[in-house]
Amino acid sequence: MVLLSFDIEEFDMPFEYGGEISFEEQLEISRRGLIEILALLSKHNAKATFFSTVVFAENNKDLIVQLLEEGHELASHTWFHSKFSVEDLKKSREKLAEMFGxxxxxxxxxxxxxxxYKDVEAAGYTYNSSVNPTFLPGKYNNLGVSRTFFREGKLLQVPASVSPILRIPLFWLSFHNFPLVFYKFLSKAVLKKDNYLNIYFHPWEFAGIKDEKLKLPAFTTKNTGHEMVQRFDEYLGWLNKNGFRFGTFQEFERKANV
Structure with a gap:
């Protein structure tokens, strides 16, 4: 099973690099990208899970309704993208559920x-996908975490996918910077070893983010915008051609509970 997921949020990444972007632009860029994503998923009959902040969802209710009507899953990316308190776990889950039924x-x-995990469980979640089980300099070292899904208490933990050997991450940056043929090779290796693939992206990757005022480094903007749309279109087609099935996290969770 291929677990495609998208973190839909305010595009605040420029602030990490000293760039400038208004709140309105953050939302507009992510909205544009989400429209492209939904069109691609529809074209390839691919189901996905969307982890949304409450802020993004409140400002894009029509697109959230659309993705739900098209059979995708809505999950929580907390309330804000740039700040967090433990209380946001329960509040965001309940708010998203209330807004969209x-x-x-x-x-x-x-x-x-x-x-x-105890805070996540107490907030009413049954699964969490918040760890990349690899080493990323300056970000995290999760080499001691299981490569594949596991349980902590009653909570199902679903780490992002990494290669069976060397734990090469298959997250969004890899998709942009690896040759696509190599990314496909890694995807196939993970699917063969684990019987599922958990990869995540963001709407702003599918929009134009090469504006100089954003001050984003080249490794974050490579193959974004139109290039990303074409690249992702080819990748989804390749997955379908090879007979790999797409599913939501809730579907995966049901199988894990059997």
Whole structure:
């Protein structure tokens, strides 16, 4: 099963690099990208899970309704993307469920921030996908975490996928910077070893973010915008051609509970 997921949020990444962007621009860029994503998923009949901040969802209710109507899953990316308190776990889950009348059972922390599983469980979630089980200089060292899904208490932990050998991450930056043929090779290796693939992206990757005022480093903007749309279109087509099935995290969770 291919677990495609998208963290839909305010595009605040420029602030990490001293760039400038208004709140309105943050939302507009992410909205544009989400429209592209939904069109690609529809084209390839691919289901996905969308981890949304409450802020983004409140400002893009029509797109959240659309993705739910098209059979995708809505999960929580907490309330804000740039700040967090433990109370946001429960508040965001309940707010998203209330706004859209859907079961919100999953969590992904912004920037894969570490969170205590007991707090996640207490907030009413049944699964969490907030860890990249690899070493990323300056970000995190999770080499001691299981490569594949595991349980902490009653909570199902679903780490992002990394290669069976060397734990090469298959997250969004890899998709932009690796040759696509190599990314496909890694994807196939993970699917063969683990029987599932958990990869995540963001709407702003599918929008134009090469504006100089954003001050984003080249490794974050490579193959974004139109290039990303083309690249992702080819990748989804390749997955379908090879007979790999797409599923939501809730579907995966049901299988894990059997």
């Amino acid at each position: 859907t079961n919100v059972s999953g969590l992904r922390m912004p920037r894969m921030k570490k969170v205590d």
